[in-house]
Amino acid sequence: TIHIHTKKVKCPTAPEFYGLFFEDINHAADGGLYPEMIRNRAFEDSLVPEGCTTDPNQRIFITEYGWPGAFNHGEGMDEWAAAVPPSEIPGWYAKKASFRLLQEGTLNPNRKAALQVTFEPGGKIYNIGYFGVPVKEGDRYRLYFMAQSDADATFTAALESEEGTDLGSCEITIRKNTDYHRYDCELTAGGTDFKGRISLTCDTACTVTFGFTSLMPEKTFRGHGLREDLAIALKNTNAKFIRFPGGCVVEGINEQNALRFSRTIGPVWERPSAQLMWHYRTTNGLGFHEYLQLCEDLKMEAMYVCNCGMSCQARHGGGFSEETTKEYLEEALHALEYALGSADTPYGSLRAENGRKEPFRLKYVEIGNENFGPEYNQRYELFYKTLKEAFPQVIYISNGHTERENLPTDYADEHYYDAPEFFLENGDLFDDYDRNGPKIFLGEYAVNGGNTIASMECALAEAAFLLGAERNQDIVRLTAYAPLFQNSDYTAWKPNMIVFDNHQVYGIPSCHAVSLLGKYRGEEVVEIEKEGEEQPPVYHGISGIMCEKEGLLFKNTKVNGKPVEVSQCIYGEVERAEDGWKMIFGDRRHHFTGKSREWNEAFETFIGSGSVYEKPAMWAVFGTEELEE
Ligand code: AHR
Structure with a gap:
């Protein structure tokens, strides 16, 4: 039994809880969202990358x-x-x-x-x-x-x-x-x-x-140069922010190819190209200005990840020299001024020259990506203090664990890639997080191991985990599945949320799961209590809109004639059938067959009501409409 204390608000929900993580991986930019149709338009693809x-x-x-x-x-x-x-x-x-x-x-x-x-x-x-x-x-x-x-x-x-x-x-x-x-x-x-x-x-x-x-x-999304069907797919995720431009591409394969803001603005034929971590060059046509414009066009908050003077430690060494680190700090300051400064400032005026007089919105800045250890802490502190002083209105995100070093941390970014079991077993991960510590940004997560990937099993395991995060929105403020895009003709990393080729696009089950979770959002998380033995486990994150008279008012649907919205709840069972799955909810049965694409289609037809996971037997109610019965 789950008791829902409809009059006890635990915390308000986080306004931008569900977001996106864009990285130029799998040709997500050139030949993807940035719809350049000529491959190797600058003839630099076969050059030996700088410093190699x-x-x-x-x-x-x-x-x-x-x-x-x-x-x-x-x-x-x-x-x-x-x-x-x-x-x-x-x-x-x-x-x-x-x-x-x-x-x-x-x-x-x-x-x-x-x-x-x-x-x-x-x-x-x-x-x-x-x-x-x-x-x-x-x-x-x-x-x-x-x-x-x-x-x-x-x-x-x-x-x-x-x-x-x-x-x-x-x-x-x-x-x-x-x-x-x-x-x-x-x-x-x-x-x-x-x-x-x-x-x-x-x-x-x-x-x-x-x-x-x-x-x-000629036709692009809102006339701003990006591929229309892919931008619409982003809109359909119901996400509220975009983290960009990476990921490992921010760190780069070396100092010469690490991300610099200044190389991504101005006329595209003047932007230097860079060899990316994901084995191809980018011409940087999708640059800082274009990302900010996209966020605005999609009505999503922008989250910029700046290089903090380090390359990818796991594969390419580590920190740059003090002098180079300072250059990267300057780059970050210039980027923030380009986004937020008035047209009278040097970089604000460059923005105006590039066609945009009014500042953009830039709410979040992450300092480095997946960097760690003393080399990172030292650079993080320098970046945090300098940027915070110059642009105090921005929320700064660390690569996680900086709080343990007593460093100032607004939000800490945590990444989880694992098998479905991990996500199912960690639905309660955030229940015991230190409430005096930084807020958490679940910046990258995905089931990328186990028996299947990009399956409904994965989507449901992730959803179970996300419900645990939803329940703890006082501490977990932002989440993003990773990575976002996959050109199906060029796959360097799997799975990815949205798959496309040069004229088609579809979302994997994880994409539909977050779209639904993002669509049905309450305003307050309420206190709950569980009673009795939990077998199979019940994953839950319950939110609604508090109404003075009636307590928690759920919207959109009805139970016993009263308006209800269970924003997200998971309940029920699923049975393996010879040719697919049988899903049982009350006396209703849904029967799916097939794999991969067929699964996605089946999921879409069932959208608004559920998804399946084999072990333990259960099924998910992501939406509300089906509950009317
Ligand atoms: O999402 C793919 C990669 O995984 C990202 O570039 C990196 O941050 C993480 O290691």
């Missing part, structure tokens, strides 16, 4: 700490890509034309390569994009490139099918010029092929050097 050497086989590079990373160009990553012959310039192919990769005479000092092409008359170059250029009938696309040429020439730019059929083209005339010039054109697709490509065919013999290229869909 290469292995003789040229597919591996070595950091100064010895940890090898791979150059993954996409070729060979999946069946389709394996069918495409590798190219010496990843993503780019030539017919009646030849390539030369230049590392001098580039577009600007931040560009480390340019592509020189010698065309025969009728010669052509093409790009296969991120597992195909997704061309959709009726859609419009914007192409531009910066180039210099040794002769006047006319190019036909064409959206093509996988077989090379013209699906929409335009002409671009370029002039003989020893400086780089920008050329633009718009293309309308007259057909559909999601494995298409973009080509440039030249009418004459000439040598052209391309400094930068880009192809983007």
